[in-house]
Amino acid sequence: MKSTWRWTSGTAVGLLTQPALAEYGYNLQQPASQVAHDVFQLHNLIMLVCAGIFVVVFGAMFYALIKHRKSAGHPAAHFHENTTVEIIWTVIPFIILMGMAYPAAKVVIDMKDTSNPDLTIKVTGYQWKWGYDYLNEDISFYSTLATPRAQITGAAPKGENYLLEVDEPVVVPVGKRVRMLITANDVLHAWWVPALGAKQDAIPGFIRDIWFKADAVGTYRGQCVELCGKDHGFMPIVVEVVSQADYEAWVAGKKSAAKRAEADNTREFSVAELVERGQKVYESNCAACHQADGKGLAGSFPAISGSKVATGPIADHIALVLNGRPGTAMAAFAKQLSDADIAAVVTYQRNAWDNKTGDRVQPADIASARGGAKVAAASAAQ
Amino acid sequence: MSDAVHAHEDHGHHAHPSGIMRWLTTTNHKDIGTLYLWFSLIMLFSAGSMALMIRAELFQPGLQLTQPDFFNQLTTMHGLIMIFGVIMPAFSGFANWQVPLMLGAPDMAFPRMNNWAFWILPVAAILLLSSFVLPGGAVAGGWTMYPPLYIQGGISYDLTILAVHIMGLSSIMGSINIITTILNMRAPGLTLMKMPLFVWTWLITAYLLIATMPVLAGAVTMLLTDRNFGTHFFNAAGGGDPVMFQHIFWFFAHPEVYILILPAFGIVSQVIPTFSRKPLFGYASMVYATASIAILSFIVWAHHMFTVGMPVAAQLFFMLSTMLIAVPTGVKVFNWTATMWKGSLTFETPMLFAIAFVCLFTIGGFSGLVLAIAPVDIQLHDTYYVVAHFHYVLVSGALFSIFAGIYYWLPKWTGHMYDERLGKWHFWLSVIGMNIVFFPMHFLGLAGMPRRIPDYSLQFTEFNQIATVGAFMFGFSQLIFLVVVLKAIRGGVKAPAQVWEGAEGLEWTVPSPAPYHTFVTAPVVK
Ligand code: HEM
Ligand SMILES: [Cu+2]
Numbered sequence: 010m011k012s013t014w015r016w017t018s019g020t021a022v023g024l025l026t027q028p029a030l031a032e033y034g035y036n037l038q039q040p041a042s043q044v045a046h047d048v049f050q051l052h053n054l055i056m057l058v059c060a061g062i063f064v065v066v067f068g069a070m071f072y073a074l075i076k077h078r079k080s081a082g083h084p085a086a087h088f089h090e091n092t093t094v095e096i097i098w099t100v101i102p103f104i105i106l107m108g109m110a111y112p113a114a115k116v117v118i119d120m121k122d123t124s125n126p127d128l129t130i131k132v133t134g135y136q137w138k139w140g141y142d143y144l145n146e147d148i149s150f151y152s153t154l155a156t157p158r159a160q161i162t163g164a165a166p167k168g169e170n171y172l173l174e175v176d177e178p179v180v181v182p183v184g185k186r187v188r189m190l191i192t193a194n195d196v197l198h199a200w201w202v203p204a205l206g207a208k209q210d211a212i213p214g215f216i217r218d219i220w221f222k223a224d225a226v227g228t229y230r231g232q233c234v235e236l237c238g239k240d241h242g243f244m245p246i247v248v249e250v251v252s253q254a255d256y257e258a259w260v261a262g263k264k265s266a267a268k269r270a271e272a273d274n275t276r277e278f279s280v281a282e283l284v285e286r287g288q289k290v291y292e293s294n295c296a297a298c299h300q301a302d303g304k305g306l307a308g309s310f311p312a313i314s315g316s317k318v319a320t321g322p323i324a325d326h327i328a329l330v331l332n333g334r335p336g337t338a339m340a341a342f343a344k345q346l347s348d349a350d351i352a353a354v355v356t357y358q359r360n361a362w363d364n365k366t367g368d369r370v371q372p373a374d375i376a377s378a379r380g381g382a383k384v385a386a387a388s389a390a391q
Numbered sequence: 392m393s394d395a396v397h398a399h400e401d402h403g404h405h406a407h408p409s410g411i412m413r414w415l416t417t418t419n420h421k422d423i424g425t426l427y428l429w430f431s432l433i434m435l436f437s438a439g440s441m442a443l444m445i446r447a448e449l450f451q452p453g454l455q456l457t458q459p460d461f462f463n464q465l466t467t468m469h470g471l472i473m474i475f476g477v478i479m480p481a482f483s484g485f486a487n488w489q490v491p492l493m494l495g496a497p498d499m500a501f502p503r504m505n506n507w508a509f510w511i512l513p514v515a516a517i518l519l520l521s522s523f524v525l526p527g528g529a530v531a532g533g534w535t536m537y538p539p540l541y542i543q544g545g546i547s548y549d550l551t552i553l554a555v556h557i558m559g560l561s562s563i564m565g566s567i568n569i570i571t572t573i574l575n576m577r578a579p580g581l582t583l584m585k586m587p588l589f590v591w592t593w594l595i596t597a598y599l600l601i602a603t604m605p606v607l608a609g610a611v612t613m614l615l616t617d618r619n620f621g622t623h624f625f626n627a628a629g630g631g632d633p634v635m636f637q638h639i640f641w642f643f644a645h646p647e648v649y650i651l652i653l654p655a656f657g658i659v660s661q662v663i664p665t666f667s668r669k670p671l672f673g674y675a676s677m678v679y680a681t682a683s684i685a686i687l688s689f690i691v692w693a694h695h696m697f698t699v700g701m702p703v704a705a706q707l708f709f710m711l712s713t714m715l716i717a718v719p720t721g722v723k724v725f726n727w728t729a730t731m732w733k734g735s736l737t738f739e740t741p742m743l744f745a746i747a748f749v750c751l752f753t754i755g756g757f758s759g760l761v762l763a764i765a766p767v768d769i770q771l772h773d774t775y776y777v778v779a780h781f782h783y784v785l786v787s788g789a790l791f792s793i794f795a796g797i798y799y800w801l802p803k804w805t806g807h808m809y810d811e812r813l814g815k816w817h818f819w820l821s822v823i824g825m826n827i828v829f830f831p832m833h834f835l836g837l838a839g840m841p842r843r844i845p846d847y848s849l850q851f852t853e854f855n856q857i858a859t860v861g862a863f864m865f866g867f868s869q870l871i872f873l874v875v876v877l878k879a880i881r882g883g884v885k886a887p888a889q890v891w892e893g894a895e896g897l898e899w900t901v902p903s904p905a906p907y908h909t910f911v912t913a914p915v916v917k
Contacts, residue, residue: 034838034850037770048766055764059757066728067750073731074746085668085735085893094729095676095722102721106714109764114707116766121703161846163453171452172848196540197633199698199773203839208769210698212634213539214627217700234773234841236533238540239459242844308526308545309460338543 038203041229041250042221045206047116055109062105120206123220126188128181134191134198134211134233135345136338137240137297141179144190148263151345152177153293154243158301161243173230176293178247182256183226192216195340196238202231202248210235223250238338239309240297273349274372280356283369287357290350295358298338303362310338314362323368326355327378343379348372407907415510418502419907420487425804426509427484428797432873434476434516439866441469446828446862449855452847462845463531468519470534471551474651475558476516478789482654483508483565485796486593488804490569492898492905493587495578495914500571508564515557522547533843535644536611538625538636542618549618552611559604566597573597578897580916584678587896588671591678592657595685599646599653602689607643610636634699641692649688651785652752653681655792656723659745661896662795663727666742667734668893673726680719680726687716697768706765713763717756724753739891740814744795747787747822755783758833773843776836782829787822794821794872801879802886806904809879813871820868827861 036053040046077083133140138153155174159165168174181187191200193211201208205221223229233244251259278286292301295313299305303314313319318326330351333341342351352370359366408416417423445465448457457465487505491498499505522529527545530536541548573594577586586594613624613636623629625636656677664671671677693701693709701709727749736742758780762768771777794817801809831854836842840851847855886903897916901909 035834037837038839044766045770048770051764052761052767052770055761055767059760063753063757066724066753070728070731070746070749073728073734074736077732077734077736079668079735079737083733083735086733087669088733089670089672089674089730090676095673095726098725099718099722102718106717110711110714113710113764113766117706117710118703120766120769121706161454163455167452167849170848172846196543197537201841203770206770208698208772209700212627212699214633215700219700231839232841232844236463236537236540236773236843238531238543239463241463242459242841242846306458306460308528 040206041204041224041227042206043224044116044120044221045204047119048206051113051116054112058105058109120219123188123218125186126220127185129188129190130179130181131190131192131216132200132211134193134195134200134237134244136195136238136340137233137244138294139175139198139200139233139244139246140194140345141177143260146260146264148260148267150177150263152179152247154245156243170230172243173232173245173247175245175247178228178249180249180251180256180259181223182253183223183250185253186220186222188218188220190216190218194344195338197235198233198237198244199235200231200246201234202229202246204229205231205248208234223248226250226252243297270347270349274347274376276349277371277373278349278352278369280360280367280369283353283356284360286350287353287355288361290346290354291357291361294342294346295354303358303364313358314364316364319358319364320366323355323359323370323374324378326359327351327370327375330355331375331378348375348379351375416506418498418506420491420499420502420505421804421905421907423499423505423509424484424487424489427480427487427512430509430512430516431477431481431484431793432876434472434480435869437520438469438472438477439869441465441472443862443866445469446859448845449847450859451856452849452852454846457845459845460531461528463533463843464523464529466843467530467533468523471519471530472516473785474534474647475555476512476519478651478785478793479558479562480512481793482593482596482651483562485589485654485658485793485800486565486569489800489898490572490590490593491576492803492901492909493590493896494573494576494581495897495910495916496572496576497908497910499568500576501568504564505568508561508568511557511561515554515561518550518554518557522550525550535637535640536614537640538614538617538633541614542625549615552615555611556608559608562600563604566600569593569597570601578910578913578916584675585916587657588660588674588677589654589657592653592660592681595681596650596653599650599685599688603643603646603650606639607647610639610643613639634696637696637699638693641695642689645692645695646685646688648781648784649684651789653685655748655752655789656681658792658796658799659727659748662741662745662799663730663749665799665891665894666737666739666745667731668736669730669734670895671726672729672732673722676722677726680722683719684716687712687719691716694763694765694768697765698772710763710765714760717760717763720756724749724756735893739798740809740811740818741795741799743815743818744791744798747818748791748795751783751787751791751822751825755780755788758783771836773841774836775832775840775842778842779829779832779836782825782832786825786829791821794818797876799891800898801876802890803898803903803905805879806886806902807879807883808886808890809875810883813875813878817868817871817875820871821865824861824865824868828858828865829861831855831857 037049040049129144131142131144138151140151142149152175155176156172160167160171191209191211193213198211200211207219207221209217209219227250229248231246233241298310299313303312305312318329331343333339349372352372352375355370359368448462525547529547530544530551532541573590616622617624623631625631625633660671691709691713694713762771762780798809798814835851835854840847888902889899897914
């Protein structure tokens, strides 16, 4: 009975709004998971009730506005209370509300049940990118905005998925219960993929979890939805839902790539190799604040070109990149970047723009600095 | 009739200072009311121009006019100033002008404190606005000031904390004054249950302010010490909790949003009966509904935090308690409708704004109900749906009621009728503009556009363009309002004491303009 009613009301609003006008997006995105479906239904139900109340109350009001005008000669009545009426219009809304609260409570309880996942992924928010760790697979990567800067500033035409594309999407198998553990490294962020009905704030120092089960293979896009500083608007999320077989192939590919990266950490590089690699690392990790020309943004973000750190002792430069500068947007990259990447980016910074130091930093230098950094941190904590 | 007419002569030889000193040193409730209202209007234009810059940037995808950092400063300052610099001071202006007039009191209870409560406000405003030119720019962490982001900022973040303290102090002083005036200075015979509803709503609001402002002060003080003195209240690495800030903040800020709307209820409850020529329907239940809303507002704060991840039981509790607020709010809407029912209605500008208030505030109420449903809120939280929701409540709620009140009492304040034709232009352009800005934002939010972003993906383009066009229409029509006010101050048709045919209350027994000193001998209410 109840489910029929919910279905009817949902479909009624759905028919009015969804298919006919789908391309303009007048309602929630097409749901692609059970929770998203439930939310869609709930929203339609409430909209229907609100629309009904609106028509009744404002129908009465506009009737009065038209019929009870002074200019139409309507005399003013003098009643100013009626206990029965007042009790009725207190009790009826109360009952309607409880009617809405019941299905809503069921969805709340369902959303909160994160038990028995098939797969668990840890998501970490950084200023301004997402880190993903597949807990059962030993896979870790970062996911950053892939839209080129030129499209944002208007120097190039905007692509179809403007601001909603990343270099490394999250990949999950279809029809599996995926549990996301969500946290942050610096400030609050929030992980949201509307079509999957999955949203959760990412809180530094705390871990929260949500779950979803995607109905169909496809690409689902979302964004960071908690103000997290300058590039809050440039932190998209892409979830690639694939078949189980494709998922397994992806996992295998990721693992062999990880092995190759591991090998880089123990290799010696030439300056040219380091600079070339470092420029890429710089562009995806540093340029958002310090700018592609290394000049920074006056008042907010210091320049690298000509900076004391990037031309002074190498050890200080490495320590700053590893540990960040607490209380500012300068993040600690120790966990985010590999030894080879940090070596490359430090070398790049010391040789680019006005910084013609000619220095070269090898992955091995970073590995030993990491050891040293740990000692320093430990003594600072005492 | 009271002795108001003679009051002026009695005080003739105590010449009060004129020129600038009159305004700096004044302890007269009418002068102070005027100061608050002008301050609020100036702030409306400054925060409004920030809103237009925001909307101009959002006219198209891509970054055209602002850099993301500056964009965040604009949204943050726009929000802070609209709340603390526009709506709250405007209501204080109404309270100063109207509470003594409506109670038959000669002035506020503590006139000297009243002067202070006003004059520290411009100081706070200067602190806030000047931070745009400081290194690092103005605050960019949202008016909600959430740490840890708020810990990262520069000197202007400390100045903002100072400004918030000052504004809170001002509100508390104002509230003490209002409560004392209402409880002690009513004309003989004016019992609490005979007071005009506007006075009732301010009495309740003043208690809300006194209860919540210290909470805000505590929260920002903890931010200040986290920023400067190495405490870790909100830093998990030091044993603190960033979510605790949100609990404390919203324990203040949820009642705060009712502080921004209860006096609006009061104004509308004066205006609608006047132009319906019928007493307010359900006076007593209006009072009880206002009080219940105020009390409920203290237990629902966490509905702003459904996405921080709370236990099922907490989520259910905050969902249900939030939904309950719809009951007394509904009662108010029904009562206003019943007041109009079988009245003898006319549609002067104040009434038009009041009717628009009732309809559009209700839309804001409905979207509030949608957001109360926790699973739906989790989808819509921090999207443009929320921006649409709170602007329906704040623009067509708080701001429109302020317009209604100003048109309603302007003849009493200035002694001249305002220009009805311009008033109607102002009304229609504002109402249409307001809906064009904010209605499409519901769709943007549903479709997934986050708030507080300077740039967006392509599918959001059309609705953003519509909203921007509406914003400029709305924004520029406020210039008409400025003209109307200036014209009424400089002259026009003389207003009689009883400006409106259907108006009731003591303020209509004194001449227009209301003399500098009124009710030197208290009127008696039967
Ligand atoms: C011309 C009329 C107005 C326009 C066009 C306008 C527009 C906007 C826009 C575009 C935002 C940014 C939304 C976001 O990205 O999160 C915003 C935020 C806000 N507005 Fe308005 N607004 C107007 C009037 C008002 C009024 C009268 C108030 C009354 C209090 C107000 C209060 C706020 C608040 C509190 C915020 C949130 C700031 C934050 O995110 O920290 N606005 N407004
Ligand atoms: Cu973020």
